[in-house]
Amino acid sequence: xxxxxxxxxxxxxxxxxxxxxxxxxxxxxxxxxxxxxxxxxxxxxxxxxxxxxxxxxxxxxxxxxxxxxxxxxxxxxxxxxxxxxxxxxxxxxxxxxxxxxxxxxxxxxxxxxxxxxxxxxxxxxxxxxxxxxxxxxxxxxxxxxxxxxxxxxxxxxxxxxxxxxxxxxxxxxxxxxxxx
Numbered sequence: 001x002x003x004x005x006x007x008x009x010x011x012x013x014x015x016x017x018x019x020x021x022x023x024x025x026x027x028x029x030x031x032x033x034x035x036x037x038x039x040x041x042x043x044x045x046x047x048x049x050x051x052x053x054x055x056x057x058x059x060x061x062x063x064x065x066x067x068x069x070x071x072x073x074x075x076x077x078x079x080x081x082x083x084x085x086x087x088x089x090x091x092x093x094x095x096x097x098x099x100x101x102x103x104x105x106x107x108x109x110x111x112x113x114x115x116x117x118x119x120x121x122x123x124x125x126x127x128x129x130x131x132x133x134x135x136x137x138x139x140x141x142x143x144x145x146x147x148x149x150x151x152x153x154x155x156x157x158x159x160x161x162x163x164x165x166x167x168x169x170x171x172x173x174x175x176x177x178x179x180x
Contacts, residue, residue: 021063029053036074051089076114101139 025038029045034054041061051071058078067087076096083103090105092112099119106124111131119139125148132152144164 029055056094 021041021043022039025035025040026043028038029035029040029050030048033050033052035058036054037057038055039059040055040063041059043060043063045060045063045065045068047067048065049069050073051069053070053073055078056074056076058075060075060083061079061081063080063083065088066084068085069089070093071089072092074094075098076094077098078095079099080103081099081101083100085103085105085108088108090108090110090113094114095118096114097117098115100123101119101121102123103120104124105120105128106126108125108128109131110129110133113133115138116134117137118135120135120143121139121141122143124144126144126146127148128145129149130153131149134154135150135158136154137157138159140158140160140163142162142164143160146164148165
């Protein structure tokens with residue numbers, strides 16, 4: 001029985017620390033609006049004004065970024081797996097090579113954002129507006145683009161197998177990619 005309890009506590013500790021941020025990194029971000037390669041996994045960044053912030057390479061998995069202003073922020077190569085981005089502003093943000101797997105980006109407006117090479121696997125982008133930006137080389141497996149606006153967007157090299165869209169295809173102004 002003791003071994004079972006000790007094992008359970010060890011597993012619980014490992015799970016809760018898997019998305020545990022470094023408080024020093026959070027203070028640096030608040031003071032300087034710059035924290036490249038820092039660990040903010042699971043941090044509460046709700047409603048913060050981080051426009052133009054440098055978060056390149058930052059670990060932001062499961063971070064609560066509800067309503068956070070990230071306009072023009074550098075999130076290149078950041079890991080945002082499962083981050084809560086509802087209500088966040090991402091216009092003009094650099095998300096090149098970022099991992100946005102399993103995030104909810106429903107209704108987001110991405111005008112001016114850079115998304116080349118990003119991972120949007122299993123992401124929800126229902127009714128999102130991409131305003132002619134590039135999704136070149138992005139991983140879009142099983143992403144949900146239902147009623148998203150992609151007119152004029154660059155989809156060259158995007159991987160779309162299993163992606164949900166309005167008509168079984170993801171289309172820009174030049175071509176359509178089958179999602180089957």
